[in-house]
Amino acid sequence: MATLDYSPAGVSVREDLRDAHERLWIHLASPGNWWTGAQRVAIATAARSAVECKLCQDRKGALSPENVQGEHTSTQELDQNTLEAIHRIRTDPARLSKAWFDQRIDGGLSEESYVELVGVVTLSTGVDYFCRALGMPAFDLPRPIAGEPTRTRPDNAKSGTAWVAMLAPEDVSGPESDLYGDATDAPNIMRALSLVPNEARALQSSSDAHYVAVAQIADPTVRRAIDRMQMELVASRVSALNECFY
16 A cells, blocks of 8 residues: 655544545556556646646636647646646636547547546546645655556447446446446446546545445435535535536
8 A cells, every 4th residue: 555644734634535545546556447557647747737837827817728729838758639638637627628528539549548547637636635625735646556558448338428438337247347336326427437447446436535435425314524415515615616527
């Protein structure tokens, strides 16, 4: 397991949250389905640096991001099409469009590599935001784990519902049979990463600690330190402030 230091926050952090963050850091560093561990860490690094990108800053102030042209600044050896995906998802998610997505695919990203990229950016950013909320520096990103991507795609993933193909609960089988656990219905935010099942599993692990288990999402009686209505109020406000596309 990765060892993450919360001492700068000066407050105690629940054990399940610590475990979730450590699992995410190992997941981030590991070879995925379509990106190597080194590429995944580079994606997370680029996502962090996106907030300082001059092009992204100029686009945020524009009526439409398409009105501002240029190149993204980054220290990572990633092509501009990949950087465009990372930076826009990180800095301007509310204005993503199907036309923009199609341009990323035409530019060389596969549907599968795009989904994995979304998982890396969003999950690593979530941990960064957790650190920011505690008033402490973001954790150092992990060292990449050697190995090659598996390059496997779920057999039963279907197109036509969203921008990318997804696995519905009734279609999971074989290696993906555990994907939605005990949930009788899976919310679309979980299905959105199902083309790369390990990203969907990582999101569920994060949800278990930070929110509620997938099988409990539809249950309004679930509570933690605060009740479900309070949880949804906080979640909605945070989502709005973060310009959550979903």
